[in-house]
Amino acid sequence: MSQKFTGIVQFANGAAASDVTVHLFDADTLNEDDDLTVEPGISDEKGLFSLTYDKSRDLDFADIYRPYLQFSYTQHGEPHSHKVNLQPNQRVYGLPDMPPLQFIPATHGLQFVNRYPGYWIPFSVPSIPDIPSVNNIYGLCGGMLAASLDFLLADRQIPQRRRRPGRVTPLHRYLHQRQVDSLTRGSQIVRFVRWMSLPDPAVQLRTADELKKLLPNLDKGIPTPIGMVYISTKDTYQIWQNHQVLACSYVELEDGRLRILIYDPNFPRRNDIFVESWPDGNGGYLSVQRMGDKEKHTRGYFTMPYEPIVPPAILDDDTASDEKEKRSSS
Structure with missing residues (x-):
């Protein structure tokens, strides 16, 4: 029957x-x-x-x-x-799979800038046009990328606040934990150091290899964190002058350049931040990051792992908690 x-x-x-x-x-x-x-x-x-x-x-x-x-x-x-x-x-x-995702930086990225006062962790905001370099400013770029993806995968709206959360808030603690997660027990820090120590031609060759991983991900609708290598150990050992951004989609331009749309937590609420890469003639790729009409030289980049978690059900969105932080630290 x-x-x-x-x-x-x-x-x-x-x-x-x-x-x-x-x-x-x-x-x-x-x-x-x-x-x-x-x-x-x-x-x-x-x-x-x-x-x-x-x-x-x-x-x-x-x-x-x-x-x-x-x-x-x-x-x-x-x-x-x-x-x-x-x-x-x-x-x-x-099912064991995630659905294809369309990540729009201005919509799905956190609405406040990646810029926190103090000495919370040894990662500062990189030197980028329009953002002054201040030693006691740190960033949670990897945590902000991971959190934004967490919310999109959970089909939840990100917190809409435009003021950065105070250090004692649940939202800040969540971002800090996701920053730690993004570095996978320090293994990603080691990768940054290794790339920093390589000469430019070697970095460009490795970037070409990383594009073989990144582009298929983007073709499948999988936003992918990438580690941006801006500096060389020839100039400085300040690893925190590198960065983490989220590659969202890409197009191939007529001249053969790849234009990769990214969510950069240093530039919230913007859909005009890109990484452009083009062949160097020796099997590698040259790169530059574009922020509207400004640009920043980029030595290369590599894909980084991401493991989703369910965002906390309650994240304090009260900007008054910033004042609470000031009182607790005084």
Whole structure:
């Protein structure tokens, strides 16, 4: 006798997964698994699917009934399949993949500038046009990138405040933790140091290799953090004069240049910040960062890891907490 099963399928971040074909199988120990599906389910825009199956369709008296769902879908132009055991009373099932994302810096990036007073961690705001270099100013660029991506993946609006959070606020603590996460126990600091110590031609060759990782990610709708190497150890050992930004999308210009749209926390609420790269004639890529009509020489860049987390449910958005910070430090 045919039966119906109705459920919901979601991406790994909880977003609804549409156009997913769902079959129900019975796992066999000795033979091929039995497809019990009479009519497969296809998920709608809310991830809702309904399939029809018949337990007696491929009845095998020697086996114990062990049903599972098979989800078939296309992700980034490639076919994917995912199996999940059918559980009593469970109606929501998750895929291991994230959905393609469109990250618009002015909309999805944090609205305040990456500029915090004090000596919280040894990462300052890099020397960039229109931003004075102040020694007791630090940045949380990697944390701000990660937090912005966290909110987008969780389908939540970022905090809309334009004033930077005080150091004692939950929002600042969250950004600080995500900054630490972005450096993966110091391994990314080591990468910055290694790149800083290389001569320019070697950095340009490595940038070409990193583009082979970055561009496919962007083609798939995967915003990717990149480490911007501005300086060389020939000039200074101040590693904090480098930077972290988020590559969002790219276009290839007629002259062969790549123009990569980035979210740079030093320039909030702007969609005109880019990294441009072009072949150097020796297998490498030269680069420059453009901020509107200004530019900054960039020696090269590399992709950085990102692991999503669910943003805290409550992040204090009270600007009065800045005054609280001043009182607590006095």
